[in-house]
Amino acid sequence: MAKDTAGLPPYFNIDPDVALAEIGTPTGTAGFAAIAAACTQGRADLASRGLNEAGRKQLRLFSTWEITRYLIPVAQAHFRRVLKQNPDLPQGTSETAGGAKWFTLDEVLKLRAHFAAQGSKAKNYRPYRPEGLPAKLVAVANFKGGVGKTSTAAHLAMSAALDGYKVLVIDLDSQGSMTSIFGGTVEDEWQTAFPLLARHYGEHLRADNQRRLDRGEAPQPLDEALTEALDIRAQDLIQTTHWPNIDLIGAQLNLYWAEFQVPVWRMAARGWKLWDALTDRLEEDGVLDDYDLVFIDTPPALGYLTINGLAAADILLVPLGASFLEFDSTGRFFDMLHSTFASIEDGENVAARALGRPEMGFEWDAVRAVITRYDAAQQGELSALMQAYLGQTLSPHRQDFTALIGQAGEQVSGIYEADYRDFNRETYARGRETFDATYAAFKRLLLGIWRREELAAQQAEAAQ
Numbered sequence: 001m002a003k004d005t006a007g008l009p010p011y012f013n014i015d016p017d018v019a020l021a022e023i024g025t026p027t028g029t030a031g032f033a034a035i036a037a038a039c040t041q042g043r044a045d046l047a048s049r050g051l052n053e054a055g056r057k058q059l060r061l062f063s064t065w066e067i068t069r070y071l072i073p074v075a076q077a078h079f080r081r082v083l084k085q086n087p088d089l090p091q092g093t094s095e096t097a098g099g100a101k102w103f104t105l106d107e108v109l110k111l112r113a114h115f116a117a118q119g120s121k122a123k124n125y126r127p128y129r130p131e132g133l134p135a136k137l138v139a140v141a142n143f144k145g146g147v148g149k150t151s152t153a154a155h156l157a158m159s160a161a162l163d164g165y166k167v168l169v170i171d172l173d174s175q176g177s178m179t180s181i182f183g184g185t186v187e188d189e190w191q192t193a194f195p196l197l198a199r200h201y202g203e204h205l206r207a208d209n210q211r212r213l214d215r216g217e218a219p220q221p222l223d224e225a226l227t228e229a230l231d232i233r234a235q236d237l238i239q240t241t242h243w244p245n246i247d248l249i250g251a252q253l254n255l256y257w258a259e260f261q262v263p264v265w266r267m268a269a270r271g272w273k274l275w276d277a278l279t280d281r282l283e284e285d286g287v288l289d290d291y292d293l294v295f296i297d298t299p300p301a302l303g304y305l306t307i308n309g310l311a312a313a314d315i316l317l318v319p320l321g322a323s324f325l326e327f328d329s330t331g332r333f334f335d336m337l338h339s340t341f342a343s344i345e346d347g348e349n350v351a352a353r354a355l356g357r358p359e360m361g362f363e364w365d366a367v368r369a370v371i372t373r374y375d376a377a378q379q380g381e382l383s384a385l386m387q388a389y390l391g392q393t394l395s396p397h398r399q400d401f402t403a404l405i406g407q408a409g410e411q412v413s414g415i416y417e418a419d420y421r422d423f424n425r426e427t428y429a430r431g432r433e434t435f436d437a438t439y440a441a442f443k444r445l446l447l448g449i450w451r452r453e454e455l456a457a458q459q460a461e462a463a464q
């Protein structure tokens, strides 16, 4: 640094000739390809560190301490006694002779099943899921970027899996962050949720063509891609992950294509109910019977994919930070939700009214805003104000900012994948506590909703 600039702010005394020497040549379109290739190489390098031999992510092990503290609520001595009495149960492995025992999540699930079958009924080893009712779909959405949608959805999926639920995660964001977190591999848009939308449209067109033929009109052509989509089931798109009870429908950049294709289809067939596509297909393919919970991560936009995800959802979670800008833009997001869904309803109901048919309306079991990355020292007042205006819509738990998130590398995504031995125990306990509490608030909502449906089903049965 030249001596005459000492003490001045860094933007004074910049020599244009020095600046010129630093800038390199202008960038053309091909320059983006070169930058993208460099990122891909760096990503592959990161991804290759700490993966197992098959090149896939591997979930860490769980210690007796963690299991009895967080997953199966029994005293450690009792836990050890039960294992000793049942040599067929997983016994865990230890790094040193006589050292602490560690278990895979698969083994933890087996142990939980054993305790649930043999242990005290009052302990609720297995989470509540009313029999015969479908899985609950949870969409996490906000028009604003970077508010914690993916982090919240991923942590809830992991908490629910640790709690014993069977979880499907659907990534509707072509950024594919959720897919990376769960180590998914997606070649192109045909391995994302896109073919489910294509099939829904293809089936609509086919039914429409039947009506045309019946009227003696020429059918609309089904192109090759649509014909192929007619044979794709949700199960063909679902991949397993390094979590034994979390599966994934992944995303990658090409999924963005849906935002162009869907409106073209809709123009060609005005009667196609595009917003029902995801729900209908998941239902028809039995996905809602195979899982307990389906978490849908959406992009920071209110496009067709997000509309599909939101329309499919039973529970809508809207994460936002306790800052003026995020509160402001989240308010506008709700405004957009209102106008978008109201205009769909209006469009549908004009015809319904004319034909004397019942009108349609969207409904969500619950809609909750969730404060994320909360800093009690700075944001108490703003949060209290948000609470005052949003009332029950704002989830009572504020998810704290924690250093445990976002610092981990490619291999470890968030608190539940991190090994507590890598952190100060206090830091770990606090970080975990805030995400456990986020899950607890969500689970109260879920159980209340399921219970409401269970009672309604029982009443309906009794009335017969």
Ligand SMILES: Nc1ncnc2c1ncn2[C@@H]1O[C@H](COP(=O)(O)OP(=O)(O)OP(=O)(O)O)[C@@H](O)[C@H]1O
Residues within 6 Å of the ligand: 144, 145, 146, 147, 148, 149, 150, 151, 152, 173, 177, 298, 299, 300, 372, 373, 374, 399, 400, 401, 402, 403, 405, 406, 407
């Ligand atoms: N509780 C938290 N504490 C600390 N950092 C957090 C927390 N939640 C999220 N973050 C960080 O905030 C950033 C944005 O989070 P995330 O990717 O989940 O947001 P998003 O809404 O999904 O973003 P996008 O709109 O791009 O999809 C990430 O770097 C994430 O690690």
Ligand SMILES: [Mg+2]
Residues within 6 Å of the ligand: 149, 150, 151, 173, 177, 297, 298
């Ligand atoms: Mg995201």
